Amino acid sequence: MKEIEFNLLEEPWIRVLRPDCRVEEVSLRQVLLQAQAYSDLAGELPTQDVAVLRLLLAVLHGVFGRVDTQGQPVEINNISSAVRQWRSLWELGRFPEQPILDYLEQWHDRFWLFHPERPFWQVPEAEIGTKYTSAKLNGELSESGNKLRLFPAYAGTGKTELTYAQAARWLLYINGFDDTSSKPKGTGLPSVGAGWLGKLGLIQAVGNNLFETLLMNLMLLQDASKAWGEEKPCWELDHPRSGERIEISQPDNPAALFTLQSRRLLLHRNGDRVIGYALLGGDFFEKTNAFCEQMTIWRTTQEKKDAPFIYLPKRHDPSRQFWREFPTIFTERSSADTPIHTPGIVRWMTLLQNPTQHCLSSKTLVRFRVTGVEYGDKDFFVTDTFQDELSFHISLLDEIGRAWRNIIKGEIHRCEQFADALGKLARDLAQAAGAGEKDVSQSAKEQFYFRIDQPFRQWLYSIDPDWDEDETDASLAAWREQSRKIAYALGHQLVEEAGPTAFVGRMMKEKIGKKEVEYRCAAPIASNKFAYRISIIEKKG
Template sequence: MLEKEFNLLNEPWIMVMKEGGETQEVSILELFRKAPEHRSLAGELPTQDVAILRLLLAVLHAVFGRYDINGNFAPLASPYAALERWKALWDKGSFPMEIIEKYLLHFEDRFYLFHPEHPFYQVAGIEKATSYTAAKLNGELSESNNKSRLFPQRAGSQKLALQYSEAARWLIYINAFDDTAAKPTQKGLPSPGAGWLGKLGLITAVGKNLFETLTLNLVFLKNGGDELWGEEAPVWESEKVKSEERREITIPDNPSALLTLQSRRLCLKRHEDKVVGCELLGGDFFPKENALMEQMTLWRNASKKKTGPPEYNPKRHDPSRQLWRDFSVLTGQSEGNRTPGIISWLARLKGEQLISRTHFHFMTAAVKYGDKDFFADDVFSDSITFSGELLTDLGESWVNRIIGEIETTDRLVDQVGQLARNLVKASGNAEINGPRNAAKEQAYYRINQPFRRWLASIDPHKDDDKKDELCSQWWEQAKGIIQDLGKEMVNKSGPQAFAGRVEKDERTGKEYRYTAPEAYNRFLYQTSNRETLNRLYKKED
């Protein structure tokens, strides 16, 4: 077996989707060469795609943070130069391959999946690590040595071995999203937590093709401001492969180092041209609090003191919550939150008229962990599209109106939950929370697509004087959806609910009568108009 084998620059391993919808594996160089012809990354999981996207972005930062698109050595020295270089790259519409190839081939020896000294994203000859089979390495299975999936997507020999191309994709993934199951080799070592991307509320911009997606996410100015990054230092440029277990570091000051962070120490095991497992240890980590170098996450203020300085933590995504419901977090308008760096960057580009596209499309991807991140429970993704003008000064007043409409929509949905609660009481069922939560989930499901269409239709440039009209249109549509659902719930509530029952409040001793007709009439009244609905919640406040 060859000591050096499977070079990622030349061997096909990254899954992409072509314009026609078919998928294929391509090498790193092929991907950059034909990026405008590929619609998107198309790996086994959306989280895997994000992990690989960040690897590709690290290459672009390492190149264009130092060289202009003509290949001249010119490190970015001012905000103007950064914006000018980004604009030149975007207008070109494809990547200048001569400089990219020259750079990558200079480090070709560092891109071998198997190498006696520095295999890619690995530590050669790692010792005293936790050994895993390929079933652990494969994120579609996510099995440990002690726990198997009940319904695995692979079985038998397919489960025990991976092709080199598959293993390369999952190597990038597990470094980014690994759980906390692996034990340290000695007592007293700190916990690194889940892989860095597993700690985030990941969000990326999505373009019409892979060139656009990569370029949109190429943030040349920190958080879209005027601060330049530090000197680029991707992992493959390091003279020495780091092998220290669970090593706390200072957060990198440059994107290529952060994008190639080695959250795990890994070493693939191969047998007869297949990867059969890996060795794994905890790797580099840093505190997630105020880790504002990270550009691809939502944030929340975790400070317990209202008057003290903010402490921003990554805001993980909730699989039960649609992304549009966090619109205020995306735009940095919610109290105590901060705009994701990628959104601030695109706002800068749009505000300075460096990009003419009318709408931006954003995608999230996340792993849901269980039991203190000890195992991966689920993988999910979501997306949102809205006018780019909403990120500029022109759209500021519209953003506030949209946030208000979302708040009102949440209150409409809450009334569906209250109706479900009252119907349950009328029928004599002791279980309240389950039906109430199920009703609210169904309400959000029905509102989901109509709200996305309404949001995407808003054009602050054309609709600045039509706020009241368009918001009224959404109110009527949302009210209709909610009231239709309420009517269905009442019709399905059964004879006992219509007959009703009397329930005594244990705290006050008062008796209350619950019937389906009374609950429905109260529901219709409370959702009849904005004023009545909002007045109800003002009273509660």
Template sequence: MNEREFNLVDEPWICVLRKDLQVDTLSLRDVFLHGQDYLDLGGENQPQNFAVLRLLIALAYTIFSRVDENGKAMDIAEITDPDEAADEILRRWGALWENGRFPQELVLQYLEQYHDCFWLFDPERPFGQAPGAVRGTQYGAAKLIGDISEGNNKIRIFSNRAGEEKNTLSYPEAARWLLFINAVDDASGKPKQKGLKSIGPGWVGKLGMIQSVGKNLFETILLNLTFLKDGEELWSKKANPNWEHLPKEGERTEIPVPDNLAELLTLQSRRLLLERENGRVIGYHLLGGDFFDNHGENGAFNEQMTIWKVDKKSESHYFVPQQITPGRQMWRDFGSYFVEEAEEAKHIPGIISWLRTLQEVNLLPTNDTISFRIIAFEYGGGSQNSIINDFSSDTLTLYPELLSEQEIGVQETIEQQIAKCDEAARAVNHLFYNIFLAEGGDPEKRSRKGEMLFYRAVDEPFRKWLLQFRGDLLKEPKQLENAYRDWEQQAKSIANQIGNAEEQRAGVAAFSGRILEDKKRNTREFYSVPRADMWFKLELAKIYPKEGDAK
């Protein structure tokens, strides 16, 4: 079966969320013509939405890096004066934002010109695939489905699908999962050619994924459209998305880090080829694809949609993408996302630096909030990363003013308050453990129950507190001090409430207490609820001292 089938420009395949929170399925063309009418992407899970979003950003970048909002041909990569290029980039982005939708005629012209590049099935250039992958590892459809990810030898005992819905896929769903697998595939695939290194996870799966979220899908695409790397540098190459050239066939190909946004966002971490039968996708073939060094200093800082960490295992202490722990609230890592401290080696996400640039040239309205979404992605199978183990997402909303470099002092103080929350969480957990010991619990059995209860309780209050940082509050030192003090009182009160509830729950034996001997340390300690409460209050007083107390 070699005939062309299912063109992504014309056929509905992208799930989008309507304003009434129902899901529609649109073609690529309709997403760009009507994105302003939809809230967000609405696919099967957020990692899949992230992969689809990267495609949409790449398409928008490709079109509007070559022509301005009026259709005038002017490739920004050909502007020789850097300042002139930056001015044109920001002017062009601002014009698109002000328009509130993508110019219909320009989108249609591009999609008509490259229409034949978007066939899901094509004998020579199937979209996002490589015919040569037919020699690769063969998988069933269940491995393609990202919320199952069932391999040939690893059957999911508990699955949310069965029968045909598990073993075959419609073309629209297969197209979405195709992007997902290319982006975040695990490392279970094996090279077919002798002498090649093992296949690592897909590039996007290695990231601490972060994106901006607009009021509608059009805004989301545009906010993440980083025309300037890190909000400052020009991309050195012209837009070169993968669909505009014939598929690569080479397995496990090391390449330089792409220096144009479209090529980076459409990186082929895998060589894939879908199998179809009777109008359904029944499986796929897989080989390792393109990869590059993930050290930031070696060019990987071109990736704009990740947080970074210093790799302390390496002698040179390179920056590498930092994956996020599933279930962890975004605000707890506020500093990693938003605070670039001069005295500390840090690198904040490129998307944040880009938005900071937009804010500083007054292209973002200060009276509207801006939201961010993170996606945590975790592989299992030990160091082999051979299965997708877990993923989660979280969002955070604040006012653009807080992103400004002028507010570095406020940003650092917020980061300090989060550090105090971490200390308070540990103090609550310590109280729970001491009460557990007083009740007769095994000292070797520890839990994070108290810590988790504290973070759950402060989550909503902290998010509301962050929304105060705007306008006059940022200009008045006294108001800022009051805001910090009010939060400390609230956080301390929450910790006390959780602690009091746990103390009241404890039984009579815990109040009487018991003595524990530590033979290794040759110590004896008495544990009881009253003593645990005393230690807890002392810890909280150190974290949140009363005004006038020594800190």
């Protein structure tokens, strides 16, 4: 084995999807210079793609946060300079070659996957850390010595060995999404929790090809308004941090954030295969109001009444479709009327579609993608990985779309009310049949959300904020009729499936205050109650 081997700028290791649906591996240099030729990243998991995307963005910030398309120094310190820089890249339709080549040549030796002193994304000092096999490094397996997969995606040497290309991809993944199973080697050290990306409700914009996706997520201002500090990715540091569980200040530039070393890692290899790695806790920072992170959704909390609101990254709930979170991401206030901190990427896309900036047409259909992992008890292990997308006219984000955003928020609330009505119907039918009531309400709600999912997405996709009043009213009326029919159809199905026992029903007793009240519970009564609840929802509009 060579001491210095596998340079990520030259060796193929990043998986990309071509327009003809073929997947191939390319080098870091090639993926940037030919980004317009690829549809998307195509790693083994969507979470791995996010980790790779953020690495590519760190490189782009290192380049175009400093120089223009001609390689000349540029200062980005306000909206006009940021938009001018971004628009010049967008109009090219591809990343200019020379500035990228010059930058990568300057830092070429920091991209060796194996190096005695500066291995990429690793530190030799991690050797004292917890030892894992490659089955734990591989996020599709995520196996440890005491937790084996019943139906693994790999077998034989596929579980015990990884190619260098595979190991490079999973190295980025484990740094961002590692669980909390490792134990500290030092004493009295703070808990760092899961990897930084695992703490987030990740959200990104998605373009028609990889170039567009990268450029849309190249946010040259914090929250589309504030200048960043000097770009400083980890490979530009003279001496990488190697201490265990080090608390640092919140990064003031995206290159540093995107290359945050949440874990100290060191790959172990045998011949031309990676067989395991060593791990220590790495860098972490206070996540409260960590607005340097532009690719997460936020939750609002308040320690006590009249205290200032604070914001924390909000993990996605894999049981909830993306569109159900629309009010907490794309509106100014939530359904509970608490203020919302809009994700940086949403603010950035809002700025780009502003007609005064001449970047994106108001007719552009934008896609937002959310990605995340679900952890088990105390983030001790990963239980699931998920991804969802939502598409709509970009002008929904602007002032012209404000009225529509409020309408959409109201319609999502209306769907929630329909789901609650169906849940109560399912509970009443279970009581009438003398069956167990456990989970029947939740099951009915899930069935409704499954049925309403695609119709809602299609309606949202169809909305054009430039419609006149008649077109707006027609769209809203058609959607409301469709959603009402879906709710009624499921309600009728639940009643029909309840069976003859529920139709006959039975007498129930309920204590109200000090009195015990007897009442009849039967499918016809439950059906009438359901119809009444739906009518009340419709009257509220």
